[in-house]
Amino acid sequence: MSRWRPPPAKSSAYITAEGHARMKAEFDQLWRVRRPDVVKHLAAAAAEGDRSENAEYQYRKKELREIDSRLKYLTTRLQVLQIVEVKPRSDGKVFFGARVTVSDDEAEERSYRIVGPDEADAQAGQISVDAPVARALLGRTVGDVVQVRLPSGVQTLEIVGVAYQAPA
The missing domain is CATH 3.10.50.30 (Transcription elongation factor, GreA/GreB, C-terminal domain)
Known part of the structure; x- marks a missing residue:
């Protein structure tokens, strides 16, 4: 039996204005606050010497990879998202939002x-x-x-x- 799985279905590229603002805020927080802090701690851990047995160094490298992965996803996703702000003319019908x-x-x-x-x-x-x-x-x-x-x-x-x- 193989491990192959079909790729997931593509999700819609629509988002509300509030959702877009939250995603941008998450991106800014990761890029401006969280990532520089992790890099600073990583440099301090690397300066301690032997990196192969340094748990702090290993942990910070893993944390930095996770942050970079999320930043890459947010960058790609924010470029393709379409903000839906228009209220439909028909109040009684169900549409996006x-x-x-x-x-x-x-x-x-x-x-x-x-x-x-x-x-x-x-x-x-x-x-x-x-x-x-x-x-x-x-x-x-x-x-x-x-x-x-x-x-x-x-x-x-x-x-x-x-x-x-x-x-x-």
Whole structure:
């Protein structure tokens, strides 16, 4: 059996203005604050002598690699992302950036905001536009009933409300 796995599906290149600002802030913090601090500690650890048995040196090299890897990802990703700031003309329809309130089979209401894959956070109620629930809701209006195929089975959701946040 081989270890080969198909490459992951490409994620959408959309992001909200708030998500883009957070990614830029993370990049700036890593580049201006965190990386210089790690480089300073790495140089101090390297000056101590034998690097092969120096745990501090090994740790700082690993930390620097992780920071550089994240900076490379953020640089590449920020270049291709498209900021979606336009509020749709139709308030009742679900589009990117919408806060959608749905009611499931047990009449339990949940609220989701449809955002880009880079800013998705299920705990905060923000789901990726590429997620099955978001794909099922896009283009629908209040009162529509949709069926979503999830790993746990098919779930029926009714759209109870759609709202858009005002631009910050």
